[in-house]
Amino acid sequence: MQQSDIKNKNNSADISSAEKSTENSASLELRNVCRGFGDEWSREEVISDFSLSINPGELTVLVGPSGCGKTTLVNMLAGFDKPDTGQVLLNEKLITGPGMDRMVVFQETALMPWLTAYQNVVFGPKIRNDLPGRELKKKADYLFEKVGLVEFKDKYPIQLSGGMQRRAELARAMINDPLVMIMDEPFRGLDAMSRELMQEFFVRLFEENRRTNIFVTSEIDEAIFLADRLIVLSNRPTSVRKIIDIKLPRPRELNVLSSTEAYKYKRDAMELLHEEALKNFKRSTPKADS
Secondary structure (H helix, E strand, O other), X not given: OOHHHHHHHHHHHHHHHHHHHHHXXXXXXXXXXXXXXXXXXXXXXXXXXXXXXXXXXXXXXXXXXXXXXXXXXXXXXXXOOOOOEEEEEEOOEEOOOOOOOEEEEOOOOXXXXXXXXXXXXXXXXXXXXXXXXXXXXXXXXXXHHHOOOHHHOOOOHHHOOHHHHHHHHHHHHHOOXXXXXXXXXXXOOOOXXXXXXXXXXXXXHHHHHOOEEEEEOOOHHHHHHHOOEEEEEOXXXXXXXXXXXXXXXXXXXXXXXXXXXXHHHHHHHHHHHHHHHHHHHHHHOOOOOO
């Protein structure tokens, strides 16, 4: 049997096992959600009558104009914030606050600088006393191998590159076995090569475990490469402008972005985002005196 045949067979097995792991995932739903900020006389509605269902085991990517409310949505899904009206549900149960069933990886690194990478990863379970010491070490060692940081686990965050810090944060989230991973532009600020490597790394992790993922990005190529469904958002007050089902085959390689199908998805998304940007520009441009 040729090496390519072995690789294809292994890939098929990986996808098959991944499809069976959706029992470890969860559904999310936002029902008629509204959220505004400011005093009553100067209040601005950021999100108004927003509804969206997120399917178990899918990688759902949110894109939208800058300042449209993506991070506000992330905060409500994570339980850091609450809607003024409407409901945010996890497996049909109301989200009332943060929980271990949802883990967030933020735009900026949140590793504690006085702890090593290993100490950062095991911090949560150790504080909660969730696992005996040997089990926790075994689980952490497995994750460090999975994210490719075995040789760097005793390094402090300042000694790690940006991409390594991101991988350590992924391990820190995954050690809690969340039902949902919420990624708020996690690769923002990385150089182009590191960003592409992280995209490939992240998509492999997703294809292995099929955990429900919500991924926020402002990069269209990144969105198309990662997504099962691409949610294009409007300007404030935010609504769903369009849902694009990304039918690119898995497992995915970056060269899929050069395909005709990927180009069509990109063109559709860019047209919608351009329209929203023009609306925002016209709204913010002062009118000339007549």
